[in-house]
Amino acid sequence: MSSLAQSIFTMPDLPEVGPKDFERAARILHKRAGIVLGEHKREMAERVLATRARAMKLEEVRLYLDYLEQNPQSGQWEVFVNTFTINHTAFFREQHHFDILAKFAQSRKKPFSVWCCASSTGEEPYSIAMTLRESRAVPDTEVSILATDIDTRAAAAAYEGVYSDERAKAVPEAYLHKYFYRGIGRRTGMVCVKPILRNMIDFDVVNLLSPDWPTEQKFDAIFCRNTMIYFDRATQTKLLERFASVIKPGGLLFVGHSENFTYLTKAFRLQGQTVYVAT
Template identity: 50%
Template sequence: MYERDLVMTDADFQKIARLIYQHAGIVLADNKRNMVYSRLAKRVREHGFLQFSQYLTLLEQSSSGGGEWEAFTNALTTNLTAFFREAHHFPLLAQHVAGRTGPVRVWSAAASTGEEPYSIAMTLLETLGSSHGNIQVVGTDIDTDALSIARSGIYPVEQVKKLGTERTKRFFMRGTGRNTGLAKVKPELARIVEFQPLNLLAPSWPVSGQFDAIFCRNVMIYFDKKTQAQILKRFAPLLKPDGLLFTGHSENFTYITKTFRLRGQTIYELVSDR
């Protein structure tokens, strides 16, 4: 474990906070200094620098869509997720789409390492059946490292076993040999989930509606209210008229938007006369 061998001044932290806010909308409070140091120190050392100011100069001189900005953003993105996290949402999603014969599409707007979109996909297959033939889950995230894990669909067996015997057998394959202790999503599940990078602050999004539901859970807490309102406004045209927005347990947008109204249990619906 490294000691504090690198120099990060107050000005460096303030610049980091400004750059990540401008690039990704993430708000870094003063109490995040230790987290910022630990997460970015590896990048600073890999470039042979001893001061964060040197790294920030390099970053500002780099192309905004380049690899260093991607690494910078990945380092400062928090990925806390699990299969069927905030479990009460999934029976409500099942109830919402039950009986639909047309295309069913759900967007996971903060897909992280894939557990959420795969949980959505499992719910849709269990509800509509494998023969439905027109189910799509779109998983997006700003963190390209997390998306690489999501695309692989490979997770520790101990994590997957928590889903129960029936789901584990239906949707996962156990690894053998070098892959002992790992499980991979089966093709039935993988084929209906697609992953792509997306920055919610970008002027255009590589997704098109309309969706039966959008999951944007536990990501808006990192944005200020102005950014939250802008994103919520952009979600609206991507939802079907009866579409639902699923949010995190600590997120409340009642006083931020007139486009959505709270339906209950951190689920929002479009205001019909918006």
């Protein structure tokens, strides 16, 4: 076999994964981002850790974890956390939430503000923006939307606002025409969010466990859907109390269909259909 063929088909061995590396990685991930790394993900996680160690030319995963703990400001943390985040989202997912949001916005004082705190690749905040533009008289001057995510790759994709036609199928045709450009040439089969929609949203990267959130404003509504299922109960309770501190009286908290926080806090009461109201 030629040297070129060998370089293509021969992969170097992965660094050694020690017996306690998974548990240690799970601890530091939980401490940094609140994410619980379950035992069922051990095999996947160990391979990911070994791959990251090899990328840094380290012979053992232990040394990679040493580096993370000894360098809390390193850019490697961004890669580490991004690796274990899940970005499953869609336009107008759980449509009843957007119906509730539209009616709620019409009843609130101006201006109206929303925080989408797990915005992933952008489908959710853009769905919020379309809903509010269609439900208010002068939306550009009355509405502000903050869209944040811990995953830097997802946040960058959200800001770009480019999606396949398949991803955009859930968007009503009238909204597609009004709020998206259709791709041509090499962009055929894609759509891109128009500035009229993107300019309604401020995008940022935020770790919900950070002691300081990058905003002092109060919100009429907070979307935190299908996110806290990855946190333990203590972290969920802490976040609910923090959400209560940045939401306006009577504001709404939208959560995922499998999330129930009725017994974790008195700051919110269940209004119905996975929507909570600030007490």
